Amino acid sequence: MSEIGKIIQVHPADNVLVALQDLAAGETLVWKEKAYTLLEPIPAKHKFTISTIAAGDAITMYGVLVGKAKTDLPVGVRISTENITHASGSYSLHERRTGWHIPDITKWQQKTFDGYHRADGSVGTANYWLVIPLVFCENRNIEVIREALLEELGYARVKKYNQFTQHLTKLYQSGADTSAILETDYVEVETGNNKSPLFPNVDGIKFLTHDGGCGGIRQDAQTLCGLLAGYITHPNVAGATILSLGCQNAQVAMLQDEIQKRDADFKKPLFILEQQKLGTETRLVSTAIKQTFAGLVEANKNTRKPAPLNKLCIGLECGGSDGFSGISANPAIGYTSDLLVALGGSVILSEFPELCGVEQELSDRCVNENIAQRFMQLMQTYNRQAEAAGSGFYMNPSPGNIKDGLITDAIKSAGAAKKGGTSPVADVLDYPEKINKAGLNLLCTPGNDVESTTAEVGSGATVVLFTTGLGTPTGNPIAPVVKLSSNTALYERMPDIIDINTGTIIEGKETIEAAGERILNYVIEVASGRIQVSAVRNGQDDFIPWKRGVSL
Structure with missing residues (x-):
């Protein structure tokens, strides 16, 4: 975390720093004994230069190429869509690099969750x-x-807005004008299904x-x-x-x-x-x-019965991401992913347009060359199809992403890939294939939140961890979707759709590892039916099949 709580360098090789809070023009900040004076305001979640960068030179973040300068950039300026453009590194088949730091799983080895046991040996978190x-x-x-x-x-859902409509109807019938109706506040009324x-x-x-x-x-x-x-x-x-x-x-x-x-x-x-x-x-x-x-x-x-944690399959998803997603929520569930893999469970990382720029790292982590080649082939084919339609992976960031600091697809992707932790890639799946190997699995899907979540569950995810920096209500009909905020402001602003706050990492109150452990404990409670997540409580049953056309 930042030495002064205001800035952070995500990787030692980066030539930009991230603002953890709004920074003023003229402010001088010190990072690793070097002082940087800001030439313009830097909003929280955005990045500023820490070295002089010539036009055409690389912008590096997360230790990888994420863009190139359009113009000469002095020290202390904010990088934006006006002064940098998307760029990502090339990739090819390298030697396997599957070594990883296996986390300590001692405290979970004897833990179980209460699930629904099926004839094929799988265990569900719901019925x-x-x-x-x-x-x-x-x-x-x-x-x-x-x-x-x-x-x-x-099974009917609570019709909580019906009585509010009835109240407005009575106001109208009593002679209330439009202004009186618009000024009427909604009041929560208990109308539950009896x-x-x-x-x-x-x-x-x-x-x-x-x-x-x-x-x-x-x-x-x-x-x-x-x-x-x-x-x-x-x-x-x-x-x-x-x-x-x-x-x-x-x-x-x-x-x-x-x-x-x-x-x-x-x-x-x-x-x-x-x-x-x-x-x-x-x-x-x-x-x-x-x-x-x-x-x-x-x-x-069928009733719930204890099952080992290696029967869990977690989908890793993000949507409405912001400039904090890649340094709080995503690496936190990445550590959760590593814990579950170490326990013998399965995880699914999808959204291939949001893996652009980190292909080399992920292909190097594949357990054999055939799996690595399949990943690279799927990425290349997908991007070519997008380009043939007049787009490309570089078009993936949404206006909300850009406004909150994710200004190139490579920046967004480098942060999104953190959801997959550090474990080896056990398998690569093409939609809508079913997962059949323990460990980290890569699934070819669009970056579209609902299409990707729909696909992950179709491939076998029994719980989905969904990170967001801007807020989204996305859910799934049959798998609980746990919503995690990258920042505390979102958690406090949208408590009806967010389940877990990882803004504690940004605030220096919690480490990534501690947050990852907290998330795994929460997943166990959700999988056991003891906690009902917001998306389930709100009846958020999003289901959109992908037709394999170009969708970013």
Whole structure:
């Protein structure tokens, strides 16, 4: 951490420092016995130069190339999109560098979590029933089934804003004008669902509607079936009801084939109904309802039992990142990742556009050359497709990222990669493949928050650690998404969507290692069902399949 609590150098080779708080023009700061006078204000999360940099010269952060100067830059100026441009280093196949500092796991070796044990040996952190359309034509029928089941079975969400609307209605009817209505404050009203769940061991029924299954290209249908099979065979799922129209590209046989790829001895209850065979909507919907009900009866027989921590699979995700993400939240969950890998568990790092610039490090960490070559090939193919569409990985940072200090994709990527810790890369997966190796796995997905989270869970993540610097409500239908803030201000501003604060690292109150240990303990409680994360509590069931087109 910074010697004076105001600045930090992330890596000894960096030629920029990071402002940990707003810094004024003319302020002189000392770092490692050298004084730097600022020529302009430096907002918190942004970076300033500590050496004279000529036009075309490298900007280095996290010890890697993250940009090049557009103009000559003196000491003490803020780097921005106006004076630097994205640049990243080349990469090639090198010798394996899989040695790493294995953390001390003594305090967790005898720990367990309480999960749902499945016939294939996996252990879930939740117990859900799925209702899924094979094609968008069935979305309306899915909604009809949703309306019929959720409230009657005790799974309906609290309609907390209904009474507020009723209050506004009464104001309007009593003669209140627009200004009076706009000045009315929302007041939290307890309106809870009075019904207890009929099936207490089933966490809920989730309806995975989507806009795929037909049209597009045949590969879209195959990929969708692979993703849906990943959810059906997922440890957090007890069984599923599938609605098929009958004539779509995503055929039932295609789905069944993808299920077999993931679980050759599949034993979960699976009900598949085809509307064009059954005939009327009434027959289709009523059959789906009674079969789902019967499936819930069976799912409710499963209860939580202790399981070793090596049965956990954690997805590593970020969204709404800021200039602190790469020095607080991301390295903190990176240490959590290392702890779980050392315990024999699995982690998934995705978002390939946000690994741009760190390809060499990650490929060097792959356990063998075949895996390293696959990673490099996927990265190169993905970037070429983006460039062919008139974009490229350099277009990944959002306006919010840039405003808060992530001004090139390489800066964003170097910080995002910290989520993967330091352990060797055990495997590289192409979406929507299923994870089948313990350790750190790289999964090819877009940087898009929901597409990537959807994919990680489809590949087997049973809990997702999601870091954010700006705030995002993203969740998932079947896996708890733990939201971690990179800064304390966000944690205090959005307490309804943030679960864990790692701004303590920025403030010098906690080390990265201590935060990583705290996060692992929290994950154990979440995985055991003893803590309900904000995304679950808020019903944030985001589900967007990636069609393998260009998405950054």
